[in-house]
Amino acid sequence: MRSSGRNTGGNRDYRGAGNKRDEKQKRTGRPRPEERRHEKPGKPGGPGKGGGPGKGGGPGKGGKAAGAARGGPGGKRVTGSGAPKTRARNASAPQRPREYEAQLEERHRARHRAPAPRLPKTFGEEEGERLQKVLARAGMGSRRSCEELIAQARVEVNGKIVVEQGLRVDPEKDEIKVDGLTIATQSHVFFALNKPAGVVSAMEDPDGRPCLGDYVQNRETRLFHVGRLDTETEGLILLTNHGELAHRLTHPRYGVQKTYLAAVQGPLPRDLGKRLKEGIRLDDGYARADHFRVVQNTGKNYLVEVSLHEGRRHIVRRMLAEAGFPVDKLVRTRFGPVSLGDQKSGWLRRMTNTEVGMLMGEVGL
The missing domain is CATH 3.30.2350.10 (Pseudouridine synthase)
Structure with missing residues (x-):
């Protein structure tokens, strides 16, 4: 009588009696590869994982579980009430309320928004920057020339004249002036002036001739003219307190047209x-x-x-x-990218953010 291919008598060889592969697995005492990842090794005296003969030679739990997983006899199907206990415990665990989740999210965001702690001087750099470095960045010249300004007692910090070199200052808190005018350390301004003929391309003129400074209303901040125009030449000239930008716009290396x-x-x-x-x-x-x-x-x-x-x-x-x-x-x-347009002679206007961005992009700032 032909076998149906399923074991109905409790025999572990449910894939068919006389299967050479199953007989080989029995002799070696090892489970089939596809069954190794499903079950744990059997206890001493019972069969190994996957239904193979154990040390004791008797049938064990491994065969039942393997048979159940494949729809064979000797075990229950993993459906419904037969689900693993760990899944049941996870499913029955209470969920966190939404309010608690929102509080956790807010704590995480607040931790990342917190400012970085300031280390003591022994563990980090010294506080502040050297005064000549701040002056040079503001466009007052090279560091050597800024040191000469300090030596000439032309620089004051918080109302006190400074003559010593190497003084450290905080540009965000300290008020720094050169010849009585506050230098720009953080906020920058950019103006475009249509210079009339007969005006000297200088912020001040010792001979009393008309100069660019006569057209600037805000004299609390030192401004620089970008490039020069002849006295009799009219047209666009830029004024700013951004020293690095003024330097690059006039340097031949950048070739601003x-x-x-x-x-x-x-x-x-x-x-x-x-x-x-x-x-x-x-x-x-x-x-x-x-x-x-x-x-x-x-x-x-x-x-x-x-x-x-x-x-x-x-x-x-x-x-x-x-x-x-x-x-x-x-x-x-x-x-460069800034055009005079229909700006009238002698008029001063503040440059737009787009113009400033294009100017800085022109010189790689």
């Missing part, structure tokens, strides 16, 4: 732009324009646009004069 409109007398040759781009030889070397175009032409009167990244003295006037076309009037219309 400036654009000018120049009024000249023609007629102009067709190759004038090419000559300016190739380079005009001056007394202090060659000067090259980045861009040139004719904006307007009325008879012999020409209005041309010249862009270049150099900042030498009278550079545009000298280039056009050397090419044979002296400049009658010169206006700077753009400094």
Whole structure:
């Protein structure tokens, strides 16, 4: 009679009598690989895990569990009430209230928001920064020149004149002044001025001529002009108390481009732009324009646009004069990404955050 493949008489070989693989497992006393991860080893004297013969040779619990897991005889199915006790205990455990969970979340957030503890001086760095370093960062010059300012008794901290070098200050708390004017240590301001003709590109003029300082209402903070314009040249000039930005905008390494409109007398040759781009030889070397175009032409009167990244003295006037076309009037219309637009002559405006961001991105700040 053909076997049905299932063991109905309690025999552990429910996969079929005479199975060579099962007989081999019996001889070695080891459970089948697929049964090893389901059951724990049997007790001494009982069968091993997976229904194999144990030391005592009698049937054990391992066979029942394995049979139950596969739907065979000798065990209960793991369903319903037959679920493991550990799962039942976890399922019956009370859940935390939502209010308690919210309190825990708030504690975690408060712990991360707490300020970092300040270590004693013996375990951390000394408090504050050197005064000359703070002055240099504020744009007062190099550290060596700032040390000279301190030696000349031109610097005061919290109302007291400082003459000793190496004094440590806290820029956020201490009031630092140079020549009676407070330097900017944290808050920065940025202005764009349409400089009229006849105004000196300086914050103060010893001869009493009109200067940039006459157009700045807030004199509590020391401001710097970014670059220079000739006295007779009009147009855009930037004012700020951000010393590092002012330094980078005028440094040849960063090559910030400036654009000018120049009024000249023609007629102009067709190759004038090419000559300016190739380079005009001056007394202090060659000067090259980045861009040139004719904006307007009325008879012999020409209005041309010249862009270049150099900042030498009278550079545009000298280039056009050397090419044979002296400049009658010169206006700077753009400094980097900042444009003069329709800003009237003599008007001062605060630069937008977008303009400041573009300026800083231009010089890698």
